[in-house]
Structure formats: C-alpha cells, structure tokens
Amino acid sequence: MTFPQELERTASAIEQRLGAHLAAVQGAPQSGTALADAMRYAALGGGKRLRPFLLIQSARLFGVDEAHALDAACALECIHCYSLVHDDLPAMDDDAVRRGRPTLHIAFDEATAILAGDALLTLAFEILSAPATHADAAVRAELVLMLARASGWQGMALGQALDLSAAHRAFTPEDTVTMQTLKTGALFRFACEAGAVLGGADGRGRAALTAYAAAFGRAFQLADDLLDAQGDAEAMGKAVAKDADQGKATLVALLGIEGAKARLAGLVAEAEDALAPFGDEAAMLIDAARFVAERRA
Template identity: 60%
Template sequence: MTESDRLFLDDLASAAQAVETCLEGLLSPVCRVDEIARPDRLLNAMRHGVLNGGKRMRPYLVLESARLCGGDPQAALRIAAALECIHCYSLVHDDLPAMDDDDLRRGKPTVHIAYDEATAILAGDSLLTLAFDIAAAPETPLSGDARASLVCALARAAGIGGMAGGQALDLAAEITPPDEAGIVTLQAMKTGALIRFACEAGALIAGSDQSTRASLRRYGEVIGRAFQIADDLLDITSDAASLGKATGKDEGRGKGTLVGLRGVNWARDELARLVAEAESLLSAFGDRGEKLKAAARFVANRKS
C-alpha cells in the first residue's frame, strides 16, 4: 500500500464520520419548518437504512471533487448527505421481496426485516424526498441557480434515465438476459449514474468551467464502471460473511454480468485499465488529484 493509499483510507474514514454526523442531524426527531410531525417508527426505519455504517464512497467523491475545484465545504457536505440519502433509499427498496429479496445489508437485517415491508417502502420514499429537500434548502450555501442545477443533475442520475431505470433493466434481465451492450447500459444506469453525479457535483458546487466538469464527469463514469465490475467480481470470489450480504445472487437468478460473460482474468485486466484511465483524467490537476487517484485504486481493488 502506497502512502497516498494510506492517506486516502484516513480521508475516507474522516469523510464518512462527517457525513454520518450531518445525517444524524438531518434525521433527528426535530421537525423542520412546515413539517407537522416525524412518526417514530418511520424515522427509526429511515435511520436504520442510513446510519448503519458503510464506506460512504459516494459522499466522499462529492467532498473530494468539491475540494479539488475549490467549492464550499459546507455545501459539499450537504450535497454529499443528499446523495447518500438517495443511495440508501435505493438499497432499502432493492432489498425488498419484490426486488432482490435480501435479508442482510452491511451485516445487519435489512429494513423490511427489521421493521416490515410497508414501513421499508415508506422509509425509502421519505429518504428520496429528503434528499431533494437537503439539496434545495437555503441551508445549502449556494446560489439558487447552483442549487437548481444540482437538484436537476441528481434527479436525472436517480430517475428513469439513471438509477431507477437501471433497476428496471435489472429486473427485466431476470427474464431475458441482456447481451454485453445491454449489461453495460444497465450497469451505467443502476450503479454508474450516481457515482458520475458524485464526481461532477464538485464542479457544480464550485462553479467550475466546462472542461473541468467534463473531466470529473468522465472520471466518474470510469470509476462507476470499475465499481460494478469489482462488485461482480466479489460476488463470485467472496463470501457473505466478508461482504455483509448474500453472494452469488445474480448467477442464481440467471442475470448476466460482464465478469460472468468475460471471465475473472478479463475483469482484473479491465479494472487495471480503468484505473489507468481514471488517473490519466486527473493528470491536469497535478498533485491535487492524488486523493481521487487513490479512490480509483480503492474502488477497483476493494475486498468488500
């Protein structure tokens, strides 16, 4: 492990703690202006789905891309928290019996197991709505135009043309397995879209030029692809105890993955290629890009 990799892990842990603290406040029992009440069971289910550990990689990418571009740290923290609410809502809904039907998430009972299906659906709905509340609220210290741009970009990353659409394609893949191009599209939507947003968000927060925004957007696309290939590789080579969730489910449901199609050796070679491309995209930032280079290596080489 290089020094930059060690520093990255320290930064990732520090960012995760900062985001956790922010989310604790946002998910407190205290009502915000115009809220009438926060039902205890629903709030606790939301907290169970969000405040349950995790690496907080997507929030880290928001915070680090904003730092790289000189964006406001408090604005970046709130956008990072909003993105994590979206990500966690998707996990709560993915785990439902109608979707992936999982009992474990990060080594703990999933929300519908800890509570019930109806509460899990409402918890996911509420987290999705809360994300846009956080991003649009005046407490996010950005201009109205900047907040509107971030809300629009996040909506498109999360909706029919992004994550939710990718989940629909994933469900369809259980009936008709897609070809390689279909798998690439599915994964770019279901997994890649939010990671792409996380990286591009820093440039939006900072009001960076189009060239900087395009570089970070492409970097996000590259590591999003690497994240999914690494995930599929772990699904084949790891175990449930290490991952904190069930393994081998895609193969069991007949879903195609690039790793299943091309093989483990191809996957490892492709991950190395993607890391090299990610590092190249950050070369214009000089030493300031080292943390995001380490993030790319971590995404590709992670063990859980």
C-alpha cells in the first residue's frame, strides 16, 4: 500500500473508532444540550489524522498491531481537536473557518465550543486510562502522564500562550521555533513515543522515535511557514500570511525561501537517519516525513 492510501485507510479507522467513542449515550440526560453534537462536529468528519497515523506506525515498529494502538491514537486526536476548537475562539485566534467548514463557535455558539473543547480534552484521558487501551495499567498510567505533559502548561498550552503573546512583542525566528516546538511539536513527539511505550520498546528504540519526532515536527512547521509565506488561501483552507502580519518572524525570514527549502531537506534526512536501524519497516514513517515536507496545503 502506498503512503497516501495508508494515510487514508488509517484516517477512516480513526473516524470509525472516534465515532464509537462519541456515540450517543442511551438514556443520558443529553437532550436539550448540544454538547455531544458539538464534540462530534469537532472530532469527526475531517482532518488527515496525521498524529494518529504516526502513533499507529510507531507502535507497529515494536510489534503492536493497529487494533491495539487505535484507542491511544483516538485519545491523541481528541487532544488535537480540542486544541483547534479553543484556538479558534474569538478571544484566541478568532478563526471562522477550519477544514473548509465553519468553526465550532460559529456552527454552534461560544459557550458550547468552550465546553466541547473541555469535554474532548477530558475524553482523551478517559479513553487513554481505560483497560481497552492496553492490558498493563502501568503502560496506561505512563501514557496519561506523557500526554498530560505534552499538552499541558509546559507543552502545547504553553505554546499557545507564547503564540498569543506575539500580539505584544516581536518574535525572533528562534522565539517562533520555540513556540512551534511546544505548540505542535509536543504532540508529534507524544505520538511517536506512545507507539514505543505501547510496544514495550527499550531506551534505544524509544530514543530513535524521539529523534524522528523532533525532525518530523520541525519539518512540519518549516513547511507550514513556507506555505504561509508563499501560500494560497484556497489550498490551505484557512487564512494565510498571518505570521508576518502578526509580527512573528519565522525561519523563512531568516533563511529565505531557498535556504528554508534546503533546511527542510536536511530535516527529512534527519528523520530518515533516526529510523535507519528499523530498515524497511520504517518506510511509512519516512514517507510521512517526506509528505509533510512536500505538501502544498
């Protein structure tokens, strides 16, 4: 199977499993509230499911089949979806369109968007800690700890706080990279390390995935910065050239378009090197790094 086919197949498996987690609860006093509908709107029907893909492929390197990585991948996707909902709020980035659809606070209302985000964030930990995620409670507890750290006040949430602070001060390219490493890099890292933890990887195996995730995350961001600098709003499905408008200098400003492209190629090579010990088994993850570096949207 080619990488695009595998990515699409995984996205469909995630969609189905997330849908099952978010299925209407019989007899619950949900009627009269839009909470569950809003959670489904935010979590279902869109997205490349790149983070779940990384988690599932990383787990596969350590002998874990997809069925036993799917719940952890869903938990991670809940965190990603909640972060998009809250980041889009009027008080935050104030975005009206996401994945070509109205954002949640537009489609529903602001209170429902805040609450649905909170509930998706909480659902991530409900899924991750449930026995179905892994037979060993020590693995589940470790995954919870890792995900909380990756997404919390010293991880993704701090990244968003730094991003918001750009309204009040100029960002050097280094500031921007620090912000991006927290805001999006932390979840990529969790995706890859969670796969290793699910498979009982040793220190060396896990370190290889950590190195891959670091290169992958930086490549993802640099490609995003390039798209933002050169971008096409229609292809992106969201507003572009916002970084420069908001006083955030990126690596593209420092290196220039061609320099940034060369750096990007170097990051893809780093990602490949990190997974060299796995040989052909890692082909999908290497294709994923190439994909994010080359994407046009």
